Amino acid sequence: MSLHALDNRLWFPPVDAAQEDGLLAIGGDLSVQRLLMAYERGIFPWYEGDVPVWWCPDPRFVLNPDELKVSKSMKQLFKRNAFTFTINKAFREVINNCKKINRPGQDGTWITNEVLASYKKMHEFGYAHSAEVWLNNELVGGLYGxxxxxxxxxxxxxxxxxNASKYALISYVKQLKKEGVQLIDCQVYTEHLESLGAKMISRNNFIDLLHKYIGEPG
Incomplete structure (x- = not known):
């Protein structure tokens, strides 16, 4: 399939037009409107150089909050309150740390300065959220989405x-479940998330779940 090039108009090709690896389109921008349009369609951005690249892989890696797995070692950390957990107390610090953290096997980061600015704007509008864990009043782990x-x-x-990021994720999944969240998109496979209960589902199934839990796009 040919790769679609986006322009200044707010649009995306249908997700079944994605290439075998999930690559759907290139270009466009990271405005709040485009990002919302993307997520409600099951599309997410990464970056290659200075250009946004849009993906919708098949299969999709997801976590059902009811299927969260907590290991015995993690249960011990929770039993002794090893960390302090908060939500939306340090969004900027979390995304900045995600940008600069060294990840084995990865050359650099997809979180560019444009990504930082766009997701901080999404946070200001109430769409982007962070979960944080603290040790002795210092931020030691977290996530955003x-x-x-x-x-x-x-x-x-x-x-x-x-274990700081695991502690943050487990704590946040439990909170999201209380708030009625039915699905957590993990995008692509990692052994780390699989150990917590994430699994692969088909793209069609994933899109159906988005329609059920978010509504029809637009």
């Missing part, structure tokens, strides 16, 4: 000490 309806789209996480 987009909340639409009953779906949370996870974007990135970081950890400065062992």
């Amino acid at each position: 987009i909340r639409l309806g009953k779906v949370f789209f996870g974007e990135s996480m970081f950890s400065l000490v062992s």
Whole structure:
């Protein structure tokens, strides 16, 4: 399939036009309107150089809050309140740490300065959220993502000490479940998230769930 090039108009090609690896389109911008349009259609941005690249992979990696797995070692951390957990107390610090954290096997980061600015704007509008964990009043781990309806789209996480990001994710999934969230989008496979209960589902199934828990696009 040919790669679609976006322009200044607010549009996306249908997700079944994506290439085998999930690559759907290139170009456009990261305005709040375009990002909302993307997420409600199951599309998310990464960056290659200075150009936004839009993806909708098949299959999709997701976590059902009811299927969250907490290991015995993590349960022990919660039992002794190893960290302090907060929500939306340090969004800028979380995304800045996600940008600069060193990730084995990755050359640099997809979180560009434009991404920082756009998701901070999404946070100001109430769509982007962060979860944080603290140790001795210092931020040591966290994650951020987009909340639409009953779906949370996870974007990135970081950890400065062992198990901090897991603690943040487990705590936040429990809170999201209390708030009625039915689906957490993890985008692509990681062993780390699989250990917490995430699984692959078909893109068609994923899009159907978005329609159910967010509503029809637009």
